[in-house]
Amino acid sequence: MTRFPSEFRRWRTARRMSQLDLALRAGTNQRHVSFIEQGRSCPGRGMVLRLAESMELTLRERNELLLAPAFPESPLDDEALRPVQQALETILDGHLPYPAMVVRPYGILVTANRAFEVFREGVDPALLAPPVNVFRLALHPDGNAPRVRNLPEWGRHITEHLRAQLAQSPDPALEALLAELESYLPPLPEEADVLGFAVPLELGSADGDLRLITTLTSFATASDVTLAELHLEAFLPADHGTAEVLRRRWG
Numbered sequence: 001m002t003r004f005p006s007e008f009r010r011w012r013t014a015r016r017m018s019q020l021d022l023a024l025r026a027g028t029n030q031r032h033v034s035f036i037e038q039g040r041s042c043p044g045r046g047m048v049l050r051l052a053e054s055m056e057l058t059l060r061e062r063n064e065l066l067l068a069p070a071f072p073e074s075p076l077d078d079e080a081l082r083p084v085q086q087a088l089e090t091i092l093d094g095h096l097p098y099p100a101m102v103v104r105p106y107g108i109l110v111t112a113n114r115a116f117e118v119f120r121e122g123v124d125p126a127l128l129a130p131p132v133n134v135f136r137l138a139l140h141p142d143g144n145a146p147r148v149r150n151l152p153e154w155g156r157h158i159t160e161h162l163r164a165q166l167a168q169s170p171d172p173a174l175e176a177l178l179a180e181l182e183s184y185l186p187p188l189p190e191e192a193d194v195l196g197f198a199v200p201l202e203l204g205s206a207d208g209d210l211r212l213i214t215t216l217t218s219f220a221t222a223s224d225v226t227l228a229e230l231h232l233e234a235f236l237p238a239d240h241g242t243a244e245v246l247r248r249r250w251g
Contacts, residue, residue, distance in 0.1 A: 004048075004065065005036060011061070012033075015055045017055065025054035048066060056168075060229065071225050073225035074224050092111065092232075096113055099235040100115070100233065101113070101134065107134045108132070109133070123144065135177065136181070139185065141184060144203065148204075149203070150199065150201075150202045155184070157201075158181065162177070162181070163178060166178060208245050210242045213236050213238045214235055215234045217232040
């Protein structure tokens with residue numbers, strides 16, 4: 001575990017936690033945390049996992065902190081995940097006539113229900129070639145951007161969410177994606193007074209304008225890295241007109 005002390009200290013610093021804060025969360029003392037960071041104490045596997053959980057590291061990040069991974073990472077089509085796949089399909093179908101999708105890290109689309117078709121209207125086919133990146137699809141000039149009536153605000157709903165992820169878990173690939181997405185966004189109007197998850201998506205469609213709000217669900221108790229990294233994003237109508245349009249198309 002020669003690299004463990006520096007990696008441990010890096011994660012604690014990234015989480016903006018003092019040694020004392022971490023010690024209190026993990027049920028140990030500051031002296032022990034200090035000795036671990038100095039390499040003077042070699043914590044057991046249980047303590048490493050406790051410290052990692054206290055820092056709210058993802059399962060992938062916890063595995064990286066250990067010499068031997070503690071959590072499996074199954075392929076999405078693995079037989080072990082088949083019950084989960086079936087459950088997700090049931091949830092997606094049950095959300096109709098409203099759009100819903102399952103996404104992997106970096107915005108990679110795993111699967112979606114039929115109503116997701118509303119996000120494919122008029123899009124450059126290149127953006128729909130697997131693997132589809134839903135963030136790029138949403139903000140690219142050849143994607144949904146021309147149809148998003150509140151692109152400056154909605155775009156920052158996406159980028160600020162990614163920026164928060166980046167602050168928690170520094171990642172060069174995610175940083176590059178964030179920079180790309182921000183390059184697509186026009187300046188925020190001076191009169192704009194809301195940002196983030198409070199902003200509904202205002203999207204033009206073949207059947208009229210839609211106003212959609214989103215919900216994001218993750219598998220908080222998952223013990224498999226692949227499953228823990230999946231997110232279910234479901235869209236709901238923000239007004240009666242939107243609900244009617246979606247019911248007519250996919251009800």
